[in-house]
Amino acid sequence: MPTAFGIRPATAADGAFLGDMVVEAANWSPGRSRPRYEVLTAPEHGRYVSGWMRPGDAGFVASDPQGEPIGAAWYRMFPRSDPGFGYIGTGVPELIIGVRPIWRAHGVGRALLRALSDNARTEGFARLSLSVERGNFAAVFYRTEGFAVVQSGFGRDTMVKRLR
Numbered sequence: 001m002p003t004a005f006g007i008r009p010a011t012a013a014d015g016a017f018l019g020d021m022v023v024e025a026a027n028w029s030p031g032r033s034r035p036r037y038e039v040l041t042a043p044e045h046g047r048y049v050s051g052w053m054r055p056g057d058a059g060f061v062a063s064d065p066q067g068e069p070i071g072a073a074w075y076r077m078f079p080r081s082d083p084g085f086g087y088i089g090t091g092v093p094e095l096i097i098g099v100r101p102i103w104r105a106h107g108v109g110r111a112l113l114r115a116l117s118d119n120a121r122t123e124g125f126a127r128l129s130l131s132v133e134r135g136n137f138a139a140v141f142y143r144t145e146g147f148a149v150v151q152s153g154f155g156r157d158t159m160v161k162r163l164r
Helices: 012-026 036-041 108-122 139-142
Strands: 006-009 058-063 071-074 094-098 127-133 147-152 156-160
Touching: 006 108, 012 058, 012 071, 012 094, 058 108, 071 108, 094 108, 094 139, 108 139, 127 139, 127 147, 139 147, 139 156
Parallel strands: 094 127
Antiparallel strands: 006 058, 058 071, 071 094, 127 156, 147 156
16 A cells, blocks of 8 residues: 655656646546547647646646656646636636546645645745536545635536635
């Protein structure tokens, strides 16, 4: 059973791993398994990693004791003209998080989300947003970390956390 992990800031070299975590996030439901190429070539998912690390991007990567990446949380800014799933307005970064299945429910996601929230607060952001599909067990986790639903869409909710 996994127990120990470390957290470090994401770098430009982490782009491929972040892509893996987009795939994990998109395939959250048991029995759902869209191939990596299908997820990442779809504009609605690829936007979260395309061109990583651009100005305004920030994130954290969790690694196991051997240094292998096991999860990541990061945020990006999107323009009103090309919003992400969880877009709520200009100047509010949208986050995405993914954790390898064997490491879920071991505190990895919580540690990543807290590190990312602290970073956003330090950078002067007042809020973070995200989008979660209805039925995703992560919605309860997000609520325990201070996120609240601010907008309901077709099959998904947009949640926001106030940082100050």
